[in-house]
Structures are given as structure tokens and as C-alpha cells.
Amino acid sequence: MSSLCLRGGLVIDPANGSAGALRDLAVRNGRIVAPAAGEVFDQEIDAGGCVLMAGGIDMHTHIGGGKVNLARLLMTEDHRDGLDPIALPSNPLELASCGNCAPGTLATGYRYVEMGYTAAFEPAMVPSNARHAHMEMGDVPILDHGAYVMLGNDELFLQLLAEGGPQSRNFAQLRDYTAWTINASKAMGVKVVNPAGISAFKFNQRKLDVNEPHVRWQVTPRQVVHTLARALRELGVPHPLHIHASNLGVAGNIASTLETITALEGLPAHLTHVQFHAYGSDGPKKFSSAAVQLAEAVNANPQISIDVGQIIFGQTVTASGDTMRQHAQSALANPRKWVGADIEGMAGCGVVPFRYREQSYVNALQWAIGLEIFLLVNNPWQVVLTTDHPNGGPFTSYPHLIRLLMDRAFRDEQLAKLHPEVAANCALSSITRELTLAEVAILTRAAPARLLGLPDHGHLGVGAVADIAVYREQSDREAMFRTPEYVFKDGALVARAGRVTATPVGGTHFIEPSYDSTIEKTLRRHWDAHGAIRFDHVAIDRDELCRCANGGRLLPAACFEGVS
Amino acid sequence: MTDKPVAGVAVKKAWTCPFCPLACDHLGVRAVAHGAALVLQGGDCARASRALMSLDGSLAAAAPAIDGVACGLDAAAAAAAACLAASRQPLFGGLGTDVAGARALYRLACTTGAICDAGAGEALMNGLRALQDRGQYTTTLAEVRTRADVVVFVGGLCTDLVPLIGPRLGIGEAQQVQRHVAVIGPEAGDENTLATWAERGSVSVEALPLQGDLFDTVGVLAALVAERAPAQASSPLRHLARRLREAHYAVIVGAPARLPPQGALIVEAVNQIVGSLNRTTRCASLWIGGGNGAATVNQVFAWLSGLPLRSRAGPRGLEHEPHCFDSARLLADGAVDALLWLQSFEAEATPPPNDLPMIVLGHPGLAGCAVRPARSVFIPVSTPGIGSPGHLFRTDGTVLMPLVAVRDDSLPTAAEVLQRIERALQATRSAEAIQ
Numbered sequence: 001m002s003s004l005c006l007r008g009g010l011v012i013d014p015a016n017g018s019a020g021a022l023r024d025l026a027v028r029n030g031r032i033v034a035p036a037a038g039e040v041f042d043q044e045i046d047a048g049g050c051v052l053m054a055g056g057i058d059m060h061t062h063i064g065g066g067k068v069n070l071a072r073l074l075m076t077e078d079h080r081d082g083l084d085p086i087a088l089p090s091n092p093l094e095l096a097s098c099g100n101c102a103p104g105t106l107a108t109g110y111r112y113v114e115m116g117y118t119a120a121f122e123p124a125m126v127p128s129n130a131r132h133a134h135m136e137m138g139d140v141p142i143l144d145h146g147a148y149v150m151l152g153n154d155e156l157f158l159q160l161l162a163e164g165g166p167q168s169r170n171f172a173q174l175r176d177y178t179a180w181t182i183n184a185s186k187a188m189g190v191k192v193v194n195p196a197g198i199s200a201f202k203f204n205q206r207k208l209d210v211n212e213p214h215v216r217w218q219v220t221p222r223q224v225v226h227t228l229a230r231a232l233r234e235l236g237v238p239h240p241l242h243i244h245a246s247n248l249g250v251a252g253n254i255a256s257t258l259e260t261i262t263a264l265e266g267l268p269a270h271l272t273h274v275q276f277h278a279y280g281s282d283g284p285k286k287f288s289s290a291a292v293q294l295a296e297a298v299n300a301n302p303q304i305s306i307d308v309g310q311i312i313f314g315q316t317v318t319a320s321g322d323t324m325r326q327h328a329q330s331a332l333a334n335p336r337k338w339v340g341a342d343i344e345g346m347a348g349c350g351v352v353p354f355r356y357r358e359q360s361y362v363n364a365l366q367w368a369i370g371l372e373i374f375l376l377v378n379n380p381w382q383v384v385l386t387t388d389h390p391n392g393g394p395f396t397s398y399p400h401l402i403r404l405l406m407d408r409a410f411r412d413e414q415l416a417k418l419h420p421e422v423a424a425n426c427a428l429s430s431i432t433r434e435l436t437l438a439e440v441a442i443l444t445r446a447a448p449a450r451l452l453g454l455p456d457h458g459h460l461g462v463g464a465v466a467d468i469a470v471y472r473e474q475s476d477r478e479a480m481f482r483t484p485e486y487v488f489k490d491g492a493l494v495a496r497a498g499r500v501t502a503t504p505v506g507g508t509h510f511i512e513p514s515y516d517s518t519i520e521k522t523l524r525r526h527w528d529a530h531g532a533i534r535f536d537h538v539a540i541d542r543d544e545l546c547r548c549a550n551g552g553r554l555l556p557a558a559c560f561e562g563v564s
Numbered sequence: 565m566t567d568k569p570v571a572g573v574a575v576k577k578a579w580t581c582p583f584c585p586l587a588c589d590h591l592g593v594r595a596v597a598h599g600a601a602l603v604l605q606g607g608d609c610a611r612a613s614r615a616l617m618s619l620d621g622s623l624a625a626a627a628p629a630i631d632g633v634a635c636g637l638d639a640a641a642a643a644a645a646a647c648l649a650a651s652r653q654p655l656f657g658g659l660g661t662d663v664a665g666a667r668a669l670y671r672l673a674c675t676t677g678a679i680c681d682a683g684a685g686e687a688l689m690n691g692l693r694a695l696q697d698r699g700q701y702t703t704t705l706a707e708v709r710t711r712a713d714v715v716v717f718v719g720g721l722c723t724d725l726v727p728l729i730g731p732r733l734g735i736g737e738a739q740q741v742q743r744h745v746a747v748i749g750p751e752a753g754d755e756n757t758l759a760t761w762a763e764r765g766s767v768s769v770e771a772l773p774l775q776g777d778l779f780d781t782v783g784v785l786a787a788l789v790a791e792r793a794p795a796q797a798s799s800p801l802r803h804l805a806r807r808l809r810e811a812h813y814a815v816i817v818g819a820p821a822r823l824p825p826q827g828a829l830i831v832e833a834v835n836q837i838v839g840s841l842n843r844t845t846r847c848a849s850l851w852i853g854g855g856n857g858a859a860t861v862n863q864v865f866a867w868l869s870g871l872p873l874r875s876r877a878g879p880r881g882l883e884h885e886p887h888c889f890d891s892a893r894l895l896a897d898g899a900v901d902a903l904l905w906l907q908s909f910e911a912e913a914t915p916p917p918n919d920l921p922m923i924v925l926g927h928p929g930l931a932g933c934a935v936r937p938a939r940s941v942f943i944p945v946s947t948p949g950i951g952s953p954g955h956l957f958r959t960d961g962t963v964l965m966p967l968v969a970v971r972d973d974s975l976p977t978a979a980e981v982l983q984r985i986e987r988a989l990q991a992t993r994s995a996e997a998i999q
Contacts, residue, residue, distance in 0.1 A: 064867065066961070066962045068867070069863055069866050069867050070695075072866045072867065072870050072871075072872075073692065073695055073696065073866055073872055074695060074696065074699060076696050076884070078870070079870045079871055079882070079884065080884075081881075084880070084881065085878070085880050085881030085882050085883040085884075086881050086882045087880075087881045088877055088881055088882065095670070095671065095674050095868070095869075096674050096869055096877035096881075096882050097868060097869045097870060097882075098869065098870045098871070098882050099870035102870065103870060104866075104867060104868050104869045104870035104871075105867050105868055106868055106869065107870065126962070128704075128706075128962060128963050129962050129963070129964070131955060131964040131966065132863075132957075132962070132963075132964040135663055135864075135867075135955070135964065136867045139667065139867060139868055155710075201846075202707075202711065202813070202846060203812075203846070204812070204845055204846050327842065333699075337696075337697065337698050337699040338699045339695065339699045339700055339701070339702075340699075340700075340701040340702075341701065341702045341703065341704070341848070341962065342702075342703045342704065342707045342846075342848055343703075343704050343707070343962050344704045344705075344706040344707060344962065344963065345706045345707060345710055345711075346706075351699075529739075530706060530709070530710045530739075531706050532704065532705035532706035532709060532732065532958075532963070533589060533706075533963060533965070534578055534589045534590060536578050537578065537580065537589055537965070537966055544966065547664075547953075548955075550667075
């Protein structure tokens with residue numbers, strides 16, 4: 001392994017308390033080291049005039065798995081240039097791969113790395129689709145990756161919850177089942193999507209509020225959320241429950257979002273794509289911004305973190321596990337087509353193309369709500385920058401989003417282009433805050449690493465993995481974050497001025513919480529009676545994970561001492 | 565998970581069958597010594613037994629060959645690379661391989677600009693084109709098994725394609741108090757199968773004759789479930805439409821490979837029926853197909869490149885042409901000048917007649933089809949799920965089944981051979997570049 005020294009750049013490392021310091025950054029054997037006086041390096045780079053940050057980490061991006069591949073199959077329009085095919089890459093290191101809102105895995109890796117990102121996490125891995133998800137992530141070149149496994153809509157979980165009653169008498173079973181599922185699917189965390197709602201839709205329930213019983217199991221989303229959050233806490237899973245709350249996209253859904261926070265009773269959790277869950281029902285169009293209420297709740301609950309799911313105007317495709325809500329919104333599909341599925345007594349998926357339009361009042365307000373949330377939450381460590389790729393827009397729009405957050409004049413200029421009633425009906429035009437480089441570094445790398453429990457990532461302290469993005473300081477923040485001068489992965493140069501220079505296979509982050517294996521008797525009985533795969537074939541072991549992940553490194557993360 | 569071998573006999577209980585789109589893993593297989601018979605254990609399946617039989621004895625003679633003359637693997641790979649290097653437009657057909665094979669195949673397809681089309685490409689496109697145009701709502705085996713109260717087969721029961729479809733859908737199990745199974749346009753033998761299903765207490769069955777052809781019949785049913793009742797609808801179809809509307813969870817099952825030409829229109833009509841019913845109750849479709857690696861390679865190509873099969877990385881860019889890149893049409897038009905046929909599952913899945921230079925990577929039983937006047941290269945490869953582990957998508961497209969090896973067949977995997985050809989091809993090109 002080689003050594004490297006980046007000389008004289010502005011090192012922004014908020015995880016280590018540095019909002020910016022001009023200094024050298026040294027790397028040896030893929031890790032950050034403390035440079036010693038007179039030390040000789042294999043390579044030295046003049047980073048004068050550049051800003052250095054840890055590699056970007058996208059902790060919520062739909063990059064791989066069944067619904068993402070359905071989105072690719074559906075979005076033929078995304079994979080040609082009008083009547084012409086997409087040109088082949090000019091870079092001989094790249095294999096042909098295309099797509100903007102539904103890119104191939106190869107294009108996904110190349111485009112992320114060109115922007116200075118070095119890790120991405122798939123947030124919605126269906127347990128029965130875990131092998132497929134790991135295969136796709138293994139075919140995302142260069143990036144490290146991991147996934148959150150979906151629970152809380154599987155019939156077994158809901159059945160056990162029902163059997164335990166309101167006192168949750170069988171909580172240990174549910175906790176062990178959760179831990180077993182994380183192990184079996186080699187996940188990095190757990191996500192719940194529309195708690196109990198995907199299952200309820202299978203039984204023809206079209207709406208499920210937080211305290212409303214599931215028509216079949218008579219359990220509520222409140223119980224599901226609380227039980228899962230408690231289980232992860234007791235298991236010592238670093239990333240708290242990742243929650244896609246009830247009533248996504250529904251006017252007035254701020255009530256269920258706040259009710260979800262209440263249901264947690266102080267347990268830590270991560271509320272995802274909150275922009276889609278921060279809607280009021282005020283105003284002439286019965287659709288209004290509830291960003292202020294949401295931000296107040298986040299500010300008042302330091303145990304809660306969020307990612308935003310900012311929308312970006314233009315064509316995209318929404319890919320979600322939330323069949324209940326995707327079916328409801330399929331009438332708005334543009335183009336007019338959509339895909340849905342009920343999956344294995346565990347989950348579902350819905351893929352609906354969308355075109356967000358500046359002149360649509362609803363879309364323009366959604367855009368403003370996302371930005372308001374970013375700017376109204378006080379503590380940047382509680383916020384992660386996402387578009388919920390591709391649901392709010394493709395990840396390639398991050399540099400544009402960063403400029404919107406850092407440059408008020410630019411933001412106001414964009415706001416003026418929108419449906420005229422939006423500026424009048426939201427707080428955004430009066431918000432003066434502009435994020436600093438250090439805050440952007442928190443939102444895009446330091447906070448995600450901390451929220452995921454990755455102590456060696458997201459910072460540039462001694463001992464950290466040498467994933468580094470070197471941006472040329474520019475007043476146009478979009479241009480600056482679009483094309484870093486250098487991107488290093490594990491200390492090796494992987495992109496130079498927007499061009500991929502090496503395509504190593506990324507590693508897989510996962511956790512292995514411990515559990516009482518007697519739960520397997522219950523699970524075996526369930527699979528025999530209700531499954532369509534032999535129970536012995538459900539779990540992925542480490543060897544198989546390695547094959548799925550294309551031979552990439554396995555990166556097991558530690559769990560903390562569980563709290564009961 | 566090899567169970568204890570006894571006196572040269574290996575019994576694999578947790579075996580996944582790679583030979584049909586259901587990828588059953590409830591049966592076992594018994595392997596008796598190297599190269600000898602493989603026998604199904606724990607149940608019957610005509611298709612699995614036939615495929616296992618086809619592996620008997622052919623292993624011993626399995627060796628790479630150029631123009632029918634046995635050679636080493638390196639020489640065969642070099643000959644294959646030379647064949648591809650000389651081609652202006654190769655076609656990769658068959659595509660009977662697993663995820664690892666598909667990953668390697670994509671790389672080679674990019675290097676050569678090959679058009680890729682599965683052996684059952686037309687059937688695959690029936691489903692894919694309907695999805696691309698209008699979308700779909702589908703379900704999976706466990707959902708059907710546990711919740712479907714009405715199951716309607718369109719165009720026959722397809723038990724020749726998937727012999728165990730009944731039990732895999734839970735027909736006859738006690739999970740539903742009452743389950744109704746209907747088949748629209750039954751094929752020979754279907755009524756007997758229905759009769760055996762009806763013997764199981766909670767199942768009622770019916771066979772509905774076509775009203776006109778299958779297009780007409782499905783169209784009438786679509787109108788009926790949307791409550792746009794056409795005057796000419798037959799009474800059984802009216803009853804079925806009512807039953808579908810009243811069902812809690814109806815599932816419509818079809819096999820694209822069994823549909824007539826332009827079958828995408830029938831798939832789309834079924835998808836419309838599902839969409840109509842989902843406005844008031846719950847319904848989904850289940851498509852049976854994608855076996856012999858077709859669905860697996862299609863998924864892998866789609867995730868790597870963004871484009872499904874019938875695509876190429878050609879001079880104009882990444883092209884997907886579901887009509888033009890039909891291998892039968894390309895061969896008939898003389899639009900391709902070399903064929904790489906990959907088929908590691910079935911000896912019966914032979915390449916289409918052609919007089920092009922041909923590379924066959926496949927089942928040892930395919931050796932004979934590579935003996936011909938034109939240049940031919942044959943490289944036997946391991947069958948995933950028999951001689952090597954692997955992964956194959958099940959028919960419902962959401963479960964990627966793990967395949968385990970039953971015995972050591974001493975053959976390279978398709979992925980290994982494709983990588984070897986790729987390296988040889990790159991070496992040839994580098995040498996040419998230097999000259």
C-alpha cells in the first residue's frame with residue numbers, strides 16, 4: 001500500500017471539531033495518519049485552494065434491489081436520449097451503463113464517485129429479496145454499501161405483536177426475530193415503511209393512521225414503531241429504527257408524523273424523507289407547509305434524526321415499499337404507468353414515475369418544504385442531505401441542492417420561478433440562513449457516519465479510513481461540489497476532475513446482533529406453514545454475502561451494549 | 565450443506581432445483597458416484613427427473629473441442645476469442661446461466677458489442693413489453709399460497725412447464741377455508757389436473773372454454789370486471805368476473821411462453837383486469853416463466869446497464885430493441901455473423917439452426933450440436949445447482965434462490981470460461997494495437 005500527502009488544503013472535519021483548518025493531510029495504507037516532520041510520501045499533491053472533506057456518505061438512496069430493478073425496466077424513457085441511444089462511455093475504465101433517475105448499478109457507482117461520495121446505503125431491503133439487493137450493491141463499483149432490512153409489515157411480526165397484546169408479553173420473541181432477520185439478511189439496520197400499512201393494504205385497507213388498528217391483526221402502527229425501536233435499542237443496533245412514517249404524501253400528514261414521534265416515547269429513531277411527511281392542510285388548496293412544526297419537534301427531541309428527501313424539479317421515478325400509498329398516488333403517474341407487487345407475506349413495492357413541475361402548486365410547495373426543513377432544524381447533526389433518490393429526484397442533483405442551501409440569493413432566484421402562490425404560503429422566503437461548509441460536511445458525511453455507527457468513516461481524524469474528497473474552492477457551490485479535483489477511496493485515487501480513475505469493488509457494511517436462537521423454532525414453523533422457500537435457505541452467511549457482493553470486503557460494524 | 569456421504573453416495577436434502585422457473589427447494593437429490601445417475605428424492609417432478617437424467621453419463625466425455633476435435637480449455641477459449649474478434653456483430657443467445665455467469669457475460673457483451681437475447685426471448689418480451697408500456701401488479705408464491713381465495717389460470721395450467729405449480733401455489737392446503745381455481749382455455753390434461761385438485765376438500769374448480777380466441781376471452785373478462793359488460797359475454801365468464809370482484813385476493817396466473825404471437829397484448833389485458841379489481845378489492849398477477857436463466861440474465865443486465873435483454877452496447881450507444889434484436893429475426897436476416905450459445909441447464913436447449921461460426925458454452929450434452937462444417941468451439945460448463953453453487957431468480961422475480969452443488973463435475977463455471985475468453989480477447993486486441 002502506498003502513502004500520500006495532500007498539502008495545504010482547507011481541511012473541514014466537524015466530527016473532530018474542525019470547521020476548517022489549513023493543514024496537510026497524510027494517508028498511509030488506506031488510513032489517515034499523523035504526518036511526521038520530514039516524512040517522505042509516495043505521492044504529494046498540492047491541495048492549496050482546495051477544501052478537503054471525508055468522502056460523502058448517502059445514508060438513504062435506493063440503489064439496489066427488486067423495486068429499483070423494476071424501476072429500470074419500467075423507465076425506458078430514462079435509458080435513451082429521445083430517439084437516440086445513450087452514448088457509450090468515453091472512459092475505457094467504465095462499462096456501458098445508463099440512466100438518470102433509474103441508473104444501472106455501474107452508472108450509479110461512477111456518478112456518485114465523481115461527486116466525491118464513497119458510500120451509499122440502500123434503505124429498503126425486503127428480507128426475501130436480500131440476496132438480490134446485495135448482488136446489485138456488489139455491482140455498484142467503488143462505493144461501500146449496506147442496507148436496512150424492512151420489518152413491521154411481515155405477517156409473522158404482526159401476528160406475534162397481536163399475540164403479545166398491548167403489554168407486549170412476548171417482546172423477547174419480537175426482539176430475537178428482529179435480530180435474526182438482521183443477521184439473516186446481512187443488514188446494517190432496520191427500516192419500517194408505513195408501519196403495518198403495507199400488510200393492511202393486502203387486506204384491502206386503504207388508510208392506516210398511527211393509532212388505527214390493522215384490519216386483520218388489530219395492531220396499530222404505534223405498537224409496531226415502538227416495538228421495533230425498543231428492540232433495536234435493546235439489541236444495541238447502532239442505527240436507530242429508520243422510519244418511513246404513515247400517510248406519506250397526504251395533506252395534513254404532519255399529525256401522523258408528530259404522533260409517530262410521540263409513539264416512540266423517547267426512544268431514538270431516524271425519520272426518513274420527512275419532506276413527504278410534513279404537510280399541513282391549510283390554505284385555499286388544503287395543502288400547506290408544516291416544516292415549522294416538524295422542525296420544532298426535531299429541535300425538541302435530540303434523540304430524533306431525519307433525512308429530508310428534497311424534491312428536485314424534473315422527471316424521476318418513485319420506488320417505495322409503500323404499496324398502500326403508491327397505489328393511491330398511481331393516478332398521478334407521469335408517464336401513465338406504474339408497477340406494484342405484494343411480496344412473500346413480508347412486504348410490497350410500488351414504482352410510480354413522477355415529473356415534479358415548477359408550475360404545480362403542490363410540487364413547488366414540496367420543494368419549499370424540503371428546504372425549510374433543512375434550514376429550520378438547529379442542530380445539523382440531526383439532519384442528513386438526501387433526495388431519497390430517486391423519489392424526490394436523482395442523487396446527481398446533490399450539488400444543486402447544496403447550492404440552494406448555501407446561497408440565499410440563488411435560492412430566492414429559484415423560488416421566484418415557481419408557482420406564484422407558493423412564496424406567499426411558506427416560510428422559505430423569509431429564511432436567511434445559509435449553510436456553512438462545515439454544516440454541509442456534517443449533513444453529507446459526518447452525521448450519516450455517526451448515525452450509522454461507523455467510527456472510522458465520515459471524518460478525517462487519525463485512524464479514519466482514507467475516503468477523501470478534494471473540492472476546488474469556488475463561489476458557485478454547485479460547480480464546486482459537482483466535480484471534485486480528487487476523490488480517494490481507502491487511500492487510492494478513484495476519480496480525478498470528474499473522471500473515474502479506478503474501479504475497485506466496494507465493501508459491505510453490516511451488523512450481527514446476538515439473539516436467543518430458540519426463536520428459530522418459531523421461524524421454522526412459520527416458514528414451513530406460510531413460506532415459499534425452505535427455512536434453511538433464508539439466511540445469507542458471510543461466504544455467500546461475499547459472493548453476492550462481488551468479492552468486496554466484508555465490513556461488520558460493532559453493536560453497542562444493548563439497553564433494556 | 566452436504567449431508568453425510570455414505571459409501572460414495574451423497575444425498576443433498578436442501579437442494580434447489582435449477583430446471584424450471586419455480587426453483588423448488590423442498591426436494592432432494594441423490595448423487596451416486598462421479599458421473600453416474602442423479603435421482604430425485606422426496607417427491608416427484610417429471611421435469612426435474614428428465615433434466616437430472618440428461619446429466620447421466622455425459623460428463624465423462626465432456627471436453628472442450630474446436631471443430632469437433634478435443635482440445636484444452638486454453639486453446640478453446642483462445643479459439644472462441646478469435647471467433648468473436650473476427651465478428652462484426654456477434655449474437656449471444658441461449659443465456660442459460662446464473663447471476664455469476666450473467667455478470668461475466670455482460671462484460672464480454674460490452675467488449676464485443678454483442679446483441680444478447682435469451683433462448684425464450686419472445687416469451688420474456690411478452691411480459692417485459694407490457695410492463696414497459698403500462699406497468700403491472702404482481703404477487704409471489706408465498707402470497708398466493710397463504711392468501712389467494714380465487715386463482716385463475718389464463719391459457720392453460722402450464723403443468724408441463726412447471727409440474728409442481730399446484731402445490732407451490734398451496735392449492736389443496738388448508739390455509740384458505742375455500743379456494744376456487746379456474747382455468748380459461750384449458751389444454752389437454754388440464755381437466756384431469758383440476759379434478760385431482762378438486763379432490764382436496766377446500767378447492768372448487770372450473771374450466772372455462774374460450775369465447776372466441778384467448779385475446780377475445782381475456783378482453784371480455786377485462787370489460788366485465790370493469791363493469792362495462794359486453795352484450796356477448798358468456799355466462800361462465802360473467803360468473804367468473806363476479807367471483808373476481810367478490811374475492812378477497814384473486815390471483816391471475818399465466819405463462820408468457822404459452823401465449824400466441826403478440827402475447828404481450830394478453831399480458832396487458834390481464835394487467836388491466838388486475839388494475840380494475842384493485843380499485844375496490846385486492847388482486848395481482850403471477851407470471852410463470854424466465855426459466856433456463858432467462859429471467860436471471862435479464863435482471864442482471866437490467867441492473868448493470870439499465871437496459872434489459874435484446875440490447876447491445878453498439879456503435880451508436882446502449883440500444884434496447886425488443887423487436888429488432890430478436891435472435892430468430894437476426895439469424896434469418898443475416899444480421900449477425902457469429903453466435904455464442906450459452907446453455908448450462910438443459911441439453912435439449914440446442915442452438916437454432918445456423919451456419920455461422922459458433923461458440924457453445926454449455927451442458928455436456930450439447931457437445932454434438934457443435935460438430936458442423938462452420939467453425940465451432942465447444943466448452944462444457946458446470947450446471948449451477950448440480951456441479952457448482954450459484955443463484956437463480958424464481959418465477960416471481962423477487963426471490964433469488966441460492967443453488968448448491970450436488971457433486972463435483974470438474975467442469976469450469978460459465979463465469980470462469982467467459983472471463984477466460986474475455987482475457988484472451990483483450991490480449992488479442994492489445995497485440996493488434998501494438999502492431
